Amino acid sequence: MDLQDRSYEIVVVGGGAAGTSAALSSARARRSVLVVDAGEPRNAPAEGVHNYLGREGTPPGELVAAGRAEAERYGAEFSTGEVVAAERAPGGGFRLTLAGGAAVVAARLVVATGLVDELPPVPGLAQRWGREVLHCPYCHGWEVRDRHIAVLGTGPMALHQALLWRQWSPRVTLLRHALDELGAEDRANLDARGITVVPGPVEGVRVEEDRFTGVEVGGRLLPCDALVVAPLFTARLGALAELGLRTEPVRRGDVLVGTRLPVDATGATAVPGVWAAGNVTDLTGNVIGAAAAGANVAAQVNSDLVEADLRRARADPFVVREREVADLVAGERRHGL
Numbered sequence: 315m316d317l318q319d320r321s322y323e324i325v326v327v328g329g330g331a332a333g334t335s336a337a338l339s340s341a342r343a344r345r346s347v348l349v350v351d352a353g354e355p356r357n358a359p360a361e362g363v364h365n366y367l368g369r370e371g372t373p374p375g376e377l378v379a380a381g382r383a384e385a386e387r388y389g390a391e392f393s394t395g396e397v398v399a400a401e402r403a404p405g406g407g408f409r410l411t412l413a414g415g416a417a418v419v420a421a422r423l424v425v426a427t428g429l430v431d432e433l434p435p436v437p438g439l440a441q442r443w444g445r446e447v448l449h450c451p452y453c454h455g456w457e458v459r460d461r462h463i464a465v466l467g468t469g470p471m472a473l474h475q476a477l478l479w480r481q482w483s484p485r486v487t488l489l490r491h492a493l494d495e496l497g498a499e500d501r502a503n504l505d506a507r508g509i510t511v512v513p514g515p516v517e518g519v520r521v522e523e524d525r526f527t528g529v530e531v532g533g534r535l536l537p538c539d540a541l542v543v544a545p546l547f548t549a550r551l552g553a554l555a556e557l558g559l560r561t562e563p564v565r566r567g568d569v570l571v572g573t574r575l576p577v578d579a580t581g582a583t584a585v586p587g588v589w590a591a592g593n594v595t596d597l598t599g600n601v602i603g604a605a606a607a608g609a610n611v612a613a614q615v616n617s618d619l620v621e622a623d624l625r626r627a628r629a630d631p632f633v634v635r636e637r638e639v640a641d642l643v644a645g646e647r648r649h650g651l
């Protein structure tokens with residue numbers, strides 16, 4: 315699709331669950347909407363999306379493809395690519411440049427760019443991410459139920475994780491790794507739930523013939539079926555930061571868990587005309603939550619555009635009617651009528 319200098323009422327950056335859902339709702343609200351998506355959703359390595367009512371276990375790519383087809387039926391447009399530059403457009407709205415050089419103009423923006431999981435730097439760990447290296451028991455716990463689950467101690471969250479994952483298996487080991495010697499209270503809690511503690515740093519993840527066999531501690535294999543880690547969840551803003559969007563740290567107690575793009579209750583960011591939905595603003599949100607957030611934000615953006623349309627109609631009714639006719643013709647063309 316040749317996008318050069320095309321204008322849309324709404325451009326959504328990011329076509330995961332949040333962005334695709336925002337596009338579906340926006341297109342059904344008869345808004346012109348483009349989704350620009352770099353095609354790297356966070357859960358891509360997972361074999362299925364769990365806890366998504368009505369589509370339990372569907373492969374991540376299949377779920378998003380189905381949503382995209384639904385949005386396209388109502389006239390939403392999708393473009394594969396990355397937004398690499400963003401600025402205010404001279405006539406109002408925003409101008410986004412895509413890798414490759416094409417630029418589009420948007421009256422309103424929805425940021426649905428997700429987050430990056432920054433993984434602990436243990437050799438071989440990243441290669442098994444989303445397969446046997448896991449973080450979320452609601453996403454993967456059932457799949458490793460009753461198996462031997464090892465929890466990597468990179469920070470205080472590891473104790474919480476060990477006790478949480480114990481719900482899914484009686485065989486949980488806490489690998490102390492970077493943790494200091496545990497206090498008496500923590501030891502008592504782990505003992506009470508039968509969680510064993512292994513001292514010493516983890517030197518690597520052991521894989522034999524593409525089969526995860528465990529972790530190396532003190533030069534020896536500690537066999538296990540899954541390794542639980544606590545990534546740093548980093549909001550993915552990229553070039554959109556050029557619009558003045560700023561992330562903020564997110565802490566659980568004293569522990570830094572990541573960064574997010576702050577929004578108000580309607581999903582609006584601090585930059586007028588820009589909304590956000592999904593993991594970029596809600597670090598612990600799941601797929602169904604991201605889809606819901608996208609739909610909610612789309613309604614807020616539409617309300618804002620309804621008000622803008624009204625202001626323009628009061629100022630110059632003729633111009634608005636002309637624009638409505640042009641939109642109607644463009645919409646009919648899109649639907650092949």
Ligand SMILES: Cc1cc2nc3c(=O)[nH]c(=O)nc-3n(C[C@H](O)[C@H](O)[C@H](O)COP(=O)(O)OP(=O)(O)OC[C@H]3O[C@@H](n4cnc5c(N)ncnc54)[C@H](O)[C@@H]3O)c2cc1C
Nearest residue numbers: 328330331332352354356357364397428444592593600601
């Ligand atoms: C391994 C793993 C397994 C998971 N399993 C589950 C599960 O079973 N169930 C569940 O509910 N949740 C699961 N999750 C969480 C789930 O991945 C997120 O809740 C969900 O992906 C959030 O959707 P999103 O639309 O906000 O972001 P994403 O799905 O990450 O989509 C963001 C999109 O934006 C694009 N993008 C980013 N920057 C740009 C840019 N500058 N220009 C253009 N495009 C851009 C990306 O390429 C990506 O396609 C899992 C997470 C992981 C890591």
